[in-house]
Structures are given as structure tokens and as C-alpha cells.
Amino acid sequence: MGDGVRVETRLQAIPLHADRGISLARGEGCYLWDDGGRRYLDLMTNYGVNLLGHSHPQVTAAIDRQASLLTNAHQSFDTPARQEFLDALAGFLPPSLSRISFANSGAEAIEAAMKYTRVATGRTGIIATHRAYHGRTFGALSATSDAKYREPFMPMLEGTRHVPFDNLPAMAEAIDESTAAVIIEPIQGEGGIRVPADGYLQGLRELCTANGALLICDEIQTGFRTGAPLAVTREGIVPDILCLSKSIANGLPIGVTIVTEAVSERVPKGSHGGTFSGNPLVCAAGVATLQVLADEHLHSQAAEKGERFQQRVRELGLSQIREVRGRGLLLAVELKKPATPVIKAMQERGVLVLPAGGTVIRFLPSILIEDAQLDEGIGALVEAVSRAG
Numbered sequence: 001m002g003d004g005v006r007v008e009t010r011l012q013a014i015p016l017h018a019d020r021g022i023s024l025a026r027g028e029g030c031y032l033w034d035d036g037g038r039r040y041l042d043l044m045t046n047y048g049v050n051l052l053g054h055s056h057p058q059v060t061a062a063i064d065r066q067a068s069l070l071t072n073a074h075q076s077f078d079t080p081a082r083q084e085f086l087d088a089l090a091g092f093l094p095p096s097l098s099r100i101s102f103a104n105s106g107a108e109a110i111e112a113a114m115k116y117t118r119v120a121t122g123r124t125g126i127i128a129t130h131r132a133y134h135g136r137t138f139g140a141l142s143a144t145s146d147a148k149y150r151e152p153f154m155p156m157l158e159g160t161r162h163v164p165f166d167n168l169p170a171m172a173e174a175i176d177e178s179t180a181a182v183i184i185e186p187i188q189g190e191g192g193i194r195v196p197a198d199g200y201l202q203g204l205r206e207l208c209t210a211n212g213a214l215l216i217c218d219e220i221q222t223g224f225r226t227g228a229p230l231a232v233t234r235e236g237i238v239p240d241i242l243c244l245s246k247s248i249a250n251g252l253p254i255g256v257t258i259v260t261e262a263v264s265e266r267v268p269k270g271s272h273g274g275t276f277s278g279n280p281l282v283c284a285a286g287v288a289t290l291q292v293l294a295d296e297h298l299h300s301q302a303a304e305k306g307e308r309f310q311q312r313v314r315e316l317g318l319s320q321i322r323e324v325r326g327r328g329l330l331l332a333v334e335l336k337k338p339a340t341p342v343i344k345a346m347q348e349r350g351v352l353v354l355p356a357g358g359t360v361i362r363f364l365p366s367i368l369i370e371d372a373q374l375d376e377g378i379g380a381l382v383e384a385v386s387r388a389g
């Protein structure tokens with residue numbers, strides 16, 4: 001390695017993922033470098049994980065410090081790093097969300113949420129929405145809607161169904177006394193950065209309450225990115241279960257499922273858990289991340305930066321662009337043609353972005369991104385859109 005050439009080993013990865021053709025060696029701030037030394041502007045932050053950019057000094061120092069103290073402590077033990085993480089996270093949560101369990105990923109956090117709804121309600125029905133993405137373990141996959149993820153592994157969890165997103169009458173028709181929970185992304189991420197109409201989340205809350213069902217809010221992608229710590233509280237509503245992951249430890253694997261006291265008291269002791277969950281190393285990274293977010297009120301800057309981005313792209317008036325949408329730094333440019341060639345052309349120009357469905361380019365930059373860097377990304381988009389025809 002070191003010269004950008006991939007070494008073939010006997011053990012190869014199962015070819016599950018698209019190959020971006022880059023071997024990433026290091027990151028700093030909003031830039032990544034490949035192993036040949038080429039620099040990339042990172043507008044995807046590993047699918048929304050590195051909210052504070054790469055190698056953030058406070059997070060790196062916290063990881064270093066914790067790594068030399070203690071990296072693992074099963075949850076049958078207390079540990080100061082986990083306690084500090086709980087204190088730091090509590091400051092961002094509505095008071096009724098007072099109980100938490102730890103996981104190592106977004107899908108695992110969803111898995112726990114889905115299990116808890118069964119014991120809390122004695123029901124098994126889960127209603128998710130079309131274009132929803134909640135992860136790819138069996139429970140989470142059952143709530144995810146895209147056939148390409150589901151069909152190879154059928155059958156899914158019994159009792160899980162999908163209705164159109166942002167459509168209250170469809171949800172009202174589907175929800176009944178067998179529904180344990182409705183699961184929702186307050187803004188759909190993987191499904192194309194789809195922002196529902198004002199009042200939709202409020203309507204879901206009311207439907208859940210009226211039918212004795214729980215509301216699970218999946219803020220794994222939206223958390224701290226939309227101009228507020230949580231996208232769901234914008235409408236003043238509180239879910240029964242909240243899942244966070246991606247950005248809350250700025251790159252270390254963590255997921256959390258946060259529930260009300262009423263849900264928590266129905267979950268039997270020993271019924272869920274995991275060896276690595278809530279380990280002090282990720283908790284220390286989480287404390288540093290949440291402290292930076294709190295001290296610098298960074299989540300509020302996401303709103304202005306995202307608004308400016310949307311305005312600038314709209315002003316370009318490019319005929320190839322169908323729509324620009326999103327909230328905060330959860331952004332999409334929908335094209336009138338396939339996104340993949342444009343994403344490839346942007347990568348060739350040194351800018352990394354993501355797809356979100358066939359014609360959508362997704363931007364999930366760091367919250368510390370500068371206007372000039374976003375403009376560099378827009379420049380690459382313009383050139384790539386024109387070049388790709």
C-alpha cells in the first residue's frame with residue numbers, strides 16, 4: 001500500500017458493496033486522503049457519521065485518553081465514561097425520554113426499539129412507510145421498505161407493513177388494535193431526503209395515542225443535522241421511543257434506544273443487551289462530540305449553512321436539476337437523470353457525495369463545513385452535471 005495500488009489477499013470481502021475505487025488512509029476536518037495522497041472534499045461524512053469532521057481534536061483527545069484507561073466494561077458494571085455520556089445526552093432530550101439502552105449501530109438500536117414495543121404493548125404489528133430505511137438486521141430490515149434489501153432474505157418479520165410516507169389518511173386506515181408501533185424517520189434519508197408536510201408527525205403522534213400504539217422515531221440520520229438536536233421536536237411532539245446513532249460519537253460505533261419510563265418498566269431484566277454496547281471508548285468519544293455540539297451551538301449553524309446551499313443551487317437554474325430539498329445539512333439535489341454518473345464525475349473532481357435513490361444526490365457534510373467548501377462542492381456538481389450530459 002501507500003502507492004494507491006490494492007494488494008490482493010487470499011481473504012476477500014463478500015462483494016456486498018459498490019466499489020468506489022478509493023482506499024481511504026486518513027481524514028482531517030472536511031477532507032479525506034487516499035493511500036496515494038490524493039485529497040477529497042468529504043460531503044458525505046461516511047453516510048452522515050462524522051458530523052464534526054475527521055480527527056476532531058477534542059474527540060481524538062478523548063479517545064486517546066480513554067484508550068489508555070479502559071476500552072471495555074460490560075453494562076453490569078458502571079463506568080465514568082458511560083455516566084458522563086448519559087449526562088451529556090440528557091441535555092438534548094425531552095424529559096419524558098428518560099431510559100436508554102446501548103447498541104453498536106443504527107440497525108441494532110432499531111432492533112431493540114422493535115423488541116421493546118412487543119413487551120410494552122403485548123402487540124406485534126409494526127407500521128413503517130414506503131421508502132423507509134431503518135437498517136438491515138432482520139427486525140430493522142422488516143421495517144425498511146426497499147425490495148432490493150428485503151427480497152433476497154424473505155420472509156420478513158410477521159406483522160410488519162408499509163404505508164405511503166407523508167400520508168395521514170393511509171396511516172389512519174392501517175393503524176388498529178394490533179399495532180404495537182409506528183416507526184418513522186422525521187425526514188427520510190436513504191429514501192431521498194423527503195421532508196414531510198408540517199403537521200404530519202403531529203398527526204402520527206395523535207394516531208398512535210388514539211390507538212394505544214407507540215411512536216418510534218428513527219433519528220439515526222437526522223439527529224443533530226437539521227438545525228436542531230432532534231428533527232421530531234420541531235413540531236413539539238415527543239415519541240415513545242427515539243433511536244440515535246451515526247453522529248453522536250463522531251465516527252465510533254454507537255447506537256442508542258431511548259424510551260419513556262412506561263416502556264422501560266415493561267422490558268424484562270436480561271431480555272436484551274450486547275457485549276460491546278455502551279463501552280467506555282465510544283462513550284468517551286460521544287461525550288466529547290456532544291460537548292462540542294453543546295458548547296458551540298453547532299446544530300443551529302446547520303440550518304443557515306443548509307439554507308444557503310439550497311438557495312445557491314436553485315439560483316443556478318440548471319435545467320438538469322428537478323429539485324433541491326432538505327433541512328439543515330441533510331440535503332438532496334434531485335436530477336432529471338441518473339445520479340450515479342454525476343456522483344462518479346464529482347469524485348473524479350475530488351468531491352465525495354452519496355446517492356439516495358436513482359436520481360438523487362445526497363449531501364451529508366460536516367457541521368463544521370465552511371461556505372467556501374460547500375461552494376467547491378457546488379462547483380463540482382455543476383461541472384459534473386454538465387459533463388454527464
Ligand SMILES: Cc1ncc(COP(=O)(O)O)c(C=O)c1O
Nearest residue numbers: 105106107133134135189220221
Ligand atoms: C434512518 C436510518 N436508520 C437506520 C440506519 C441503519 O444504521 P446502521 O447502518 O448503523 O445499521 C440508517 C443508516 O443509514 C439510517 O439512515
